[in-house]
Amino acid sequence: MSSQAEEAAEQGSNTEGPSSSSSTDNGATTSGDIITVTIGATVPTGFEHTAAEEVKEKIGVETRISKDRGRIYFPITTDKLYQAHLLRSVDNLFVVVEEYDHYQFKESKEETLMELHELASKLPWTKALEVWKLNRSLKKKKGHRKGGNGSKSKLENVATDSPVPNTEQQELPEAPAPGGQTNSESTPDMESSMQESGDTAPEAKVIKFRVTCNRAGDKHSFSSNEAARDFGGAVQEFFQWKADMTKFDIEVLLNIHNEEVVIGIALTEESLHRRNISHFGPTTLRSTLCYGMLRLCKPQVSDIILDPMCGTGAIPLEGAIEFNSSFYIAGDNYDMAVNRTVNNICHIQKRRAEKGGASGLPIDTVRWDLCNLPMRTSSVDIIITDMPFGKRMGSRKKNWDLYPSCLREMARVCRPGSGKAVLLTQDKKCFSKAISRMGGLWRKLHTVWVNVGGLHAGVYLLKRTGAVFGETPEDIYESRGLTNTQADEKDDKELS
Known part of the structure; x- marks a missing residue:
């Protein structure tokens, strides 16, 4: 406690x-x-x-x-x-x-x-x-x-x-x-x-x-x-x-x-989810939703947990406070997002210091290219993040290129066989097609349907399989005797 x-x-x-x-x-x-x-x-x-x-x-x-x-x-x-x-x-x-x-x-x-x-x-x-x-x-x-x-x-x-x-x-x-x-x-x-x-x-x-x-x-x-x-x-x-x-x-x-x-x-004057964030962004998640996503992946002692699209740092902050036996790495490719995360961490640390408690948090913040993470292969136990919906941030068109690229990079840094990912997105069609193009690197375990600001979104629990990283989607299709067009038609049929 x-x-x-x-x-x-x-x-x-x-x-x-x-x-x-x-x-x-x-x-x-x-x-x-x-x-x-x-x-x-x-x-x-x-x-x-x-x-x-x-x-x-x-x-x-x-x-x-x-x-x-x-x-x-x-x-x-x-x-x-x-x-x-x-x-x-x-x-x-x-x-x-x-x-x-x-x-x-x-x-x-x-x-x-x-x-x-x-x-x-x-x-x-x-x-x-x-x-x-x-x-x-x-x-x-x-x-x-x-x-x-x-x-x-x-x-x-x-x-x-x-x-x-x-x-x-x-x-x-x-x-x-x-x-x-x-x-x-x-x-x-x-x-x-x-x-x-x-x-x-x-x-x-x-x-x-x-x-x-x-x-x-x-x-x-x-x-x-x-x-x-x-x-x-x-x-x-x-x-x-x-x-x-x-x-x-x-x-x-x-x-x-x-x-x-x-x-x-x-019994509450304002929602209890307003507890960690002092510097808000356009798509800041509720701390209660972050907690639910964290519980879904069951963090263990000494786990390395990564949020490659941290925004304001809501997910790693909730984890660092409630599941503080793990270590959290928060990163984003926008300077403003990284600054907000740093400010929110400093706010929590200052508040703790004023109360005479331990001010340190097991969290670090980095600015990076989320499709080319500066991390070793198979070095992360859990990846948990809020992916762009293509509404307030980005666009649906950009997601078709972003989702496959970042999912492959997540698969690279995640431990094969034991690693997990909890990913939130409202762009369900793009996400499902991107998963199908991963060559079996990820396997869906469970999906929780949530309401995020009036949008019907999915929280996907994925497991990193033992599949070898490095094969391209084209290699996978060729081994199955499929062309890219046939693979697209197959994916569209499964999604419909």
Whole structure:
């Protein structure tokens, strides 16, 4: 565990849980001062099982994967709440208020919206609000040590994940900024807690909130905005809170996926994937997606791991922090990309030094020609990189020349028989054809389909075979009795 994680664990273990209650809402159970609740988490689509494995490994509980891609649910006790914020595969966290597997929506929009309006006053809010309050107290400790941490404005009704500079690796849980007081009977001790926080003016007596609706499915008679408006109005009436779309204290989530409905309260103010990068590029990967790609190749002690198209260094940085028994080499053929990577490494090292921890990272950065790497043959154990999609960087036309060239160079430096590669690309046709031209140097083991900025992309796990490097594609085709044209026709038929 990193020094930041150890610091969080120490603070989390010293934090008292909320008072117990005789009732059990949303399946929540109490034992002394410990409450057990269900936590929901958003994760990179395609890596739900990876996130479930991490939860089992680090928290020791079983995880349920939602029908709605990109979400998982797991039980947790409040004394371990801080551990959920230390998960590397999780983007956002929320505590579940209530969930319905088969919610029967009315046929007309008016009836459905009226039902959602009435639902707010029937929900078991108590345990979820206690967990939100505990989560906020963890953030308060962090803010006190750092001199406070202001609330970040959110401008959209539906949450988005655009990059934000000056980010921080999560050492402690992040939560909505402390607000005012509540008049709700379901949380009688909230008022004293608000006064004790000392983070707001005494005259601010009303909690500010917003409702975010995330809806998927084509059989709904209502829109996301309509559901958020009507449900939010009912929440406002029930709690006497004040609606505020930007400077809110509590974010209530209404997640609807076909007939699955989950109501929750957000525990993260901004996505946990914004933790390593301070200098962003046009195609910077989420740290959570980088973690999923790294887990896919299972780094071992003393492995040499190469990212030949590092961009901002998101992949090797995540690896150097979480899998620090391996050594990482990050390179790119653009000066600006190399400079960003160096700046991001320096940012992490400086932050660690300020906290009194070890500042060194097992990572080095080089500027090179990715089709002519200055590395010995068979010297790398794992290659992991984000290849150009041909959208924001490069072009599809350039990929037809780039992909075969860089795949052959990757095969040269990768150890035959044991080496692996994890490659991300949205240009699936070009990638598949390039692999077929490698003369058996690479073999596909597994593919994970992910959503990257709205694009459907593939994360390909390849194994470096024991095939002899040096044979050209023409040699392979000739040995099979095929001309280049016949090989092209064969590849096109396989791809179709």
